[in-house]
Amino acid sequence: GPDETSTIAILPSSLPQIHRANMMQQGSRAAMKITPLNNKKSKTKWHFGIRSRSYPLDVMGEIYIALKNLGAEWAKPSEEDLWTIKVRWRYDTGSLDQQRKIPDLMRMVIQLFQIEPNNYLVDFKFDGWETSNGEEGSSNSSSTEEEMSTFSAYPFLHLTTRLIMELAVNS
Amino acid sequence: LITSSIKHNTLCVASTVRYKSKYATQILYGPL
Amino acid sequence: EQNIQLEQKLAIQSIRNFLKSKTSYDVLPVSYRLIVLDTSLLVKKSLNILLQNNIVSAPLWDAKTSKFAGLLTSTDFINVIQYYFCNPDKFDLIDKLQLNGLKDIEKCLGVPSLDQGSIHPFKPLYDACVKMIESRSRRIPLIDQDEETQREIIVSVLTQYRILKFVSLNCRETRFLKRKIRELNIVTDASIDSCYMTTPVIDVIQMLSTRGVSSVPIIDEHGRLVNVYEAVDVLGLIKGGIYNDLSLSVGEALMRRGDDFEGVYTCTVEDKLSTIMDTIRKARVHRFFVVDGSGLLQGVITLSDILKYILFEE
CATH class of the missing domain: 3.10.580.10 (CBS-domain)
Incomplete structure (x- = not known):
């Protein structure tokens, strides 16, 4: 049970409501104007990918234009699947990568989904690394995604941020 | 990729990745 | 009195062994969020993000170098206020100040940069505690490397509060600290x-x-x-x-x-x-x-x- 001899307590005069009452009582002018910080957290609404109500082919066109502006490459889409883009994007951060043979080509899959009539979702998925001289990143050879367990999402987040900005600015 | 609506010219994207046997949702805020 | 002293001594040694037997990774919840700020964000925007998410600190990510760029803490905001009081005419500069400009503010004020230090998540929790005490900071980033690209991963940031809470929740010996x-x-x-x-x-x-x-x-x-x-x-x-x-x-x-x-x-x-x-x-x-x-x-x-x-x- 709790230790009866404990003298740990909360200082009453430090509670915000009591402090404010004390300050008002002292008639402090500034105190009248100062409002407490609103700590109600605006709940962040999360959703997969980015939404679009534009015509599907227009969305795909916008994405290709944005990818081109950002210097990314993509595989020629197959007739059967016009709504998936396999992207390869150079992500080099200075000469460091070359010296250390760090894979600097990130692969990404961008896919358009229909959620309901006139409501589409563009999904972005990380798809491994390649090195410039065409070697596959080790993620495809040695360990499957399942085994790979120290994966930094930041380069992927950074490139998708740039693509989303390009789309937002263009649109 | 998970995103939240652009507010105050700030973009917020996130991705949930497995780190060993735990799950980290890495959230990155960047300027639009 | 002697019993109490002996119990305390044994309890402390047991808690210390607990800290040596666990890793920082063990303190992490099974599922958690980590909010990271791009260093090109405005300082005032980052303040809104911290307050919106009810946090007082966040790791920084420099997209240019694809590297972890230290922690944003209340010390940075204290520096900004002090810089403003030394340069009241520079108000609009502060308004446009980006997170990657905070180092310059430190230089202008002549205040030492907070030595963040960092540690690998699988090192003993005891080592993380010692590093935190040495660096006089109250939090320590856990950094690993992406096995594919050797790029840094900010796994999480441990605080003294989280560690002591972890000890108070998992070490029954704390009851003998009488x-x-x-x-x-x-x-x-x-x-x-x-x-x-x-x-x-x-x-x-x-x-x-x-x-x-x-x-x-x-x-x-x-x-x-x-x-x-x-x-x-x-x-x-x-x-x-x-x-x-x-x-x-x-x-x-x-x-x-x-x-x-x-x-x-x-x-x-x-x-x-x-x-x-x-x-x-x-x-x-x-x-x-x-x-x-x-x-x-x-x-x-x-x-x-x-x-x-x-x-x-x-």
């Missing part, structure tokens, strides 16, 4: 760093910065503790845009505190670490101000003081 605080020599004399309700808030902010402390006790004319100004209160001050009011007293600045503030925890030298750790287990408390029977301020016990005792004493 020696009185007065015997343990872990109380820091806080009277030198105190102020009054009418002290200008800029002077208190200067004390936070020059003394390298994270809180300044506020006493009345008799020396009784009445409140505390904390480093994290600066975020609310900047958010309210009222930091440029030179005449603002610390009592007025405390009007910014939200209603979810739990209050200032006090104890006396008669208390024991067992009840202190039990309070940490139950509440979000970051320090205990030591008062005597009539409320006169005697000192403070910070989480660093408790951690140092567990790591190195007995």
Whole structure:
């Protein structure tokens, strides 16, 4: 049970409501104007990918234009699947990568989904690394995604941020 | 990729990745 | 008395072994969020993001170098306020200041850069604690490497509070820490760093910065503790845009505190670490101000003081 001899307590005069009452009582002018910080957290609404109500082919066109502006490459889409883009994007951060043979080509899959009539979702998925001289990143050879367990999402987040900005600015 | 609506010219994207046997949702805020 | 001393000694050694047997990774929840800020964000935007997410610190990511760029903490915001008071004409510069500009502010003020240090998540938790005490910072980033690209991964950031809470939740031995605080020599004399309700808030902010402390006790004319100004209160001050009011007293600045503030925890030298750790287990408390029977301020016990005792004493 709790230790009866404990003298740990909360200082009453430090509670915000009591402090404010004390300050008002002292008639402090500034105190009248100062409002407490609103700590109600605006709940962040999360959703997969980015939404679009534009015509599907227009969305795909916008994405290709944005990818081109950002210097990314993509595989020629197959007739059967016009709504998936396999992207390869150079992500080099200075000469460091070359010296250390760090894979600097990130692969990404961008896919358009229909959620309901006139409501589409563009999904972005990380798809491994390649090195410039065409070697596959080790993620495809040695360990499957399942085994790979120290994966930094930041380069992927950074490139998708740039693509989303390009789309937002263009649109 | 998970995103939240652009507010105050700030973009917020996130991705949930497995780190060993735990799950980290890495959230990155960047300027639009 | 001897039993209590012996029990305390054995309990501390057992807790220390626990810290050596666990890793920082063990402290992480099974599923958690980590908010990271791109260094090209504006400082004022990052303040909104911290407040929106109810956090007071966040790791920074430099997309140009694809590297971790240190932690944004309340110390950075204190520096911004001090820079403004030294250069009131530079207001619009502050308005446009990006996170990657904070280092320049430190140079202008001549304040030392906070040595963040970092540690691998699978190193012993004891090592993370020692690193934190050495770097005088109250949090430590856990950094690993992406096995594919050798790029840094910010796995999480551990704080002294999270570690002591982890100990209080998992070490039953904390119940045997029955020696009185007065015997343990872990109380820091806080009277030198105190102020009054009418002290200008800029002077208190200067004390936070020059003394390298994270809180300044506020006493009345008799020396009784009445409140505390904390480093994290600066975020609310900047958010309210009222930091440029030179005449603002610390009592007025405390009007910014939200209603979810739990209050200032006090104890006396008669208390024991067992009840202190039990309070940490139950509440979000970051320090205990030591008062005597009539409320006169005697000192403070910070989480660093408790951690140092567990790591190195007995």
